[in-house]
Amino acid sequence: MYHYKLGRRKDHREAMLRNLVTSLLKEGKIITTEARGKSAKAVAEKLITLAKNDTLHNRRQALAYLYEENVVRKLFKEIGPKYADRPGGYTRIVKIGPRRGDGAMMVLVELL
Known part of the structure; x- marks a missing residue:
């Protein structure tokens, strides 16, 4: 799978993605680059697909990735069943313009 390096070491990049995905699932939307x-x-879509089938194994896999247990509960009780009939495309990216300081393109990532 192709992924962005994001100018960070592997461990920092993975921790940052875990934080972003945890926040996205907790809040429903995030603003980032x-x-x-x-x-x-990409990661959030895989976790939501995992949550569509509520098994102990899937819950443990989600717990291993997400930082907050209450987010895992929300993922399996609310988000997974909400998208049960949808074959994919659970999130949307909307460009909101460049960041003022350095001109980096900012986007809104939200659950549909």
Whole structure:
């Protein structure tokens, strides 16, 4: 799978993505840079697909990735069943313009 390096070491990049995805699933939307948003979207979609089938194994896999247990509960009780009939495309990326300081393209990543 192709992913962005995001200018960070592997451990930092993975921790950042885990934080982004946890926040996305907790809040329903996040504002971040385009590259980070695309990476977070890919991971979030895989976790939502995992949550469509509520098994102990799937819950443990989600717990191993997400930082907050209450987010895992929300993922399996609310988000997974909500998208049960949808074959994919659970998130959307909307460009909101360049960041003022450095001109990086900012995006809104949200659950549909």
